[in-house]
Amino acid sequence: MTPVKFYFDFLNQASRSLYILLEASKIPFEAIPISMVKGEHLTGEFRDKVNRFRKLPAITDHGYQLSESVAIFRHLAREKLVPEHWYPHRHLGRSRVDEYLAWQQTNMDVACTDYFQQKWLVPYLQKTRPSDNAVNSASKQLEHTLNDFEELFLNSRKFMLGENISYADLSAICEIDQPKSIGYNTFKNRNKLARWYEAVREELGPYYTDVQKEFEAKLKLTNDAAQGEKQAQAVKQ
Amino acid sequence: MTPVKFYFDFLNQASRSLYILLEASKIPFEAIPISMVKGEHLTGEFRDKVNRFRKLPAITDHGYQLSESVAIFRHLAREKLVPEHWYPHRHLGRSRVDEYLAWQQTNMDVACTDYFQQKWLVPYLQKTRPSDNAVNSASKQLEHTLNDFEELFLNSRKFMLGENISYADLSAICEIDQPKSIGYNTFKNRNKLARWYEAVREELGPYYTDVQKEFEAKLKLTNDAAQGEKQAQAVKQ
Numbered sequence: 001m002t003p004v005k006f007y008f009d010f011l012n013q014a015s016r017s018l019y020i021l022l023e024a025s026k027i028p029f030e031a032i033p034i035s036m037v038k039g040e041h042l043t044g045e046f047r048d049k050v051n052r053f054r055k056l057p058a059i060t061d062h063g064y065q066l067s068e069s070v071a072i073f074r075h076l077a078r079e080k081l082v083p084e085h086w087y088p089h090r091h092l093g094r095s096r097v098d099e100y101l102a103w104q105q106t107n108m109d110v111a112c113t114d115y116f117q118q119k120w121l122v123p124y125l126q127k128t129r130p131s132d133n134a135v136n137s138a139s140k141q142l143e144h145t146l147n148d149f150e151e152l153f154l155n156s157r158k159f160m161l162g163e164n165i166s167y168a169d170l171s172a173i174c175e176i177d178q179p180k181s182i183g184y185n186t187f188k189n190r191n192k193l194a195r196w197y198e199a200v201r202e203e204l205g206p207y208y209t210d211v212q213k214e215f216e217a218k219l220k221l222t223n224d225a226a227q228g229e230k231q232a233q234a235v236k237q
Numbered sequence: 238m239t240p241v242k243f244y245f246d247f248l249n250q251a252s253r254s255l256y257i258l259l260e261a262s263k264i265p266f267e268a269i270p271i272s273m274v275k276g277e278h279l280t281g282e283f284r285d286k287v288n289r290f291r292k293l294p295a296i297t298d299h300g301y302q303l304s305e306s307v308a309i310f311r312h313l314a315r316e317k318l319v320p321e322h323w324y325p326h327r328h329l330g331r332s333r334v335d336e337y338l339a340w341q342q343t344n345m346d347v348a349c350t351d352y353f354q355q356k357w358l359v360p361y362l363q364k365t366r367p368s369d370n371a372v373n374s375a376s377k378q379l380e381h382t383l384n385d386f387e388e389l390f391l392n393s394r395k396f397m398l399g400e401n402i403s404y405a406d407l408s409a410i411c412e413i414d415q416p417k418s419i420g421y422n423t424f425k426n427r428n429k430l431a432r433w434y435e436a437v438r439e440e441l442g443p444y445y446t447d448v449q450k451e452f453e454a455k456l457k458l459t460n461d462a463a464q465g466e467k468q469a470q471a472v473k474q
Contacts, residue, residue, distance in 0.1 A: 052389060053340070066332055068339035075332040095303055095312040102305035103290070105342050152289060 003028040004080075007050055007058045009036045010215045011222075013112065014069035015057040017174040021073065021167065024207045027080045037124065037222060070101050073167055085164040093161050100153060100160060100168040104175065111145035112178040114138045120182045120219075124226055142179055146190065154192045158199050165203045173200045173208070181216055240265040241317075244287055244295045246273045247452045248459075250349065251306035252294040254411040258310065258404065261444045264317045274361070274459060307338050310404055322401040330398050337390060337397060337405040341412065348382035349415040351375045357419045357456075361463055379416055383427065391429045395436050402440045410437045410445070418453055 006022060006029045008015035022029045034040045034056055041056050051058035053067040061079065066072055077087045087094055118134040149172070153160050160168045176197065180186045187194040201208060243259060243266045245252035259266045271277045271293055278293050288295035290304040298316065303309055314324045324334055355371040386409070390397050397405045413434065417423045424431040438445060 064329055064332075066336060068336045070339050071332055071335035074335050075329070078331065079329075092301055092312070092316075094315065095301075095308055098308035098311050099303060099305045102307045102342065105339065 002062055003030045005030045005032055005060045007032045007034050009034055009056050010218050012056055013174040013178050016211050017171045018057050020207045020211055025082045086167045096161055097166050097168045107145050108175045111142045112175045115142045115179040150192050154196050169200045239299055240267045242267045242269055242297045244269045244271050246271055246293050247455050249293055250411040250415050253448050254408045255294050255309055257444045257448055262319045323404045333398055334403050334405045344382050345412045348379045349412045352379045352416040387429050391433050406437045
């Protein structure tokens with residue numbers, strides 16, 4: 001079987017969740033890292049040969065190009081051997097996963113991405129300090145969204161759908177890691193969220209911790225490079 | 238078979254596309270109109286008995302509550318007899334429909350909703366004139382999004398996937414009708430879009446025109462009521 005080509009950047013949450021799904025499901029794939037901060041996904045070559053949307057993550061599967069992480073997830077679930085628990089037929093589990101993923105796209109993903117951009121990405125790209133106003137406003141939106149997540153999707157059960165982990169859990173933890181990894185106080189007054197987070201982390205084991213380590217190393221490396229550049233500038237002046 | 242309960246408001250684009258899908262697929266359903274401008278979806282009763290998200294459209298299917306239009310669409314495709322062409326397995330058509338629906342959620346839907354809100358809904362609810370600034374900015378975003386839609390999703394074929402209409406086409410036409418029905422000049426310099434729009438309209442026939450008529454009548458009725466209220470106020474003063 002020709003392996004799926006998977007284009008990704010660990011700085012991006014959906015890249016991490018799909019990478020973990022591919023690994024945990026043992027789907028043969030060729031991992032092709034693309035640097036978003038260097039703009040490698042914005043080139044004409046990437047658009048023409050990989051992905052007309054110029055977005056990450058992306059796949060090509062036997063020459064078929066596909067974008068949008070939720071579409072890639074469903075494509076894998078249909079075309080490859082993805083264990084049933086990730087997207088279960090039983091008890092209308094698929095409808096529940098679909099409902100969460102749609103909610104995530106206009107709520108969780110917007111809030112986590114905005115906080116990450118205002119606090120980390122925009123300052124990095126523009127070589128400035130984060131704007132207090134922008135970070136405060138992103139922080140309030142995130143607060144609100146995490147409360148909604150707890151209230152609408154978590155319950156007394158171990159995972160969102162019950163005793164088994166699904167792609168909804170995997171996708172959500174990678175979203176939440178976006179602000180968490182740059183210092184956001186995710187679990188303050190959120191015991192239910194903290195319990196769920198630990199359960200998901202434990203269930204995913206090394207598939208998750210390996211990717212998470214690479215994500216954090218990449219954050220640190222990028223920060224250090226920016227810091228080094230600043231010091232070099234200061235010496236020059 | 239117990240009919241699906243379908244909660245909707247024709248002022249909302251996803252309510253229209255799912256209503257048309259239900260009708261065209263001859264799925265037995267009970268149509269339960271809910272008035273968004275009256276805030277009927279925001280009540281505690283609606284939250285507890287119908288939809289914990291307090292959003293439209295929503296369904297209950299044998300007591301199972303489901304929100305998010307794309308999740309409802311997939312639920313119907315799995316659980317009911319929906320004709321294959323709406324969400325085709327052939328040639329990875331499902332992956333292409335999924336890709337469009339994900340793109341729509343963060344692009345087309347945002348742009349069409351924002352224009353509709355700034356130009357019509359906010360002025361209606363606040364009993365003011367539309368803000369020129371807000372409408373101009375929404376208009377620019379919409380311009381950009383419709384150009385992307387033409388470039389990324391339309392081609393020389395009749396519908397997005399080829400010779401057969403899919404849910405991607407149905408969902409997109411209902412989005413585009415949102416700004417179009419309140420006067421936005423949708424087809425200026427967009428021949429490809431105009432051709433595709435006509436093909437979709439013709440293929441959907443009365444399923445579409447009946448719903449579209451009700452949508453436009455509802456817009457007019459709401460406008461007339463607001464106008465009447467204004468005149469009554471003017472007489473009083």
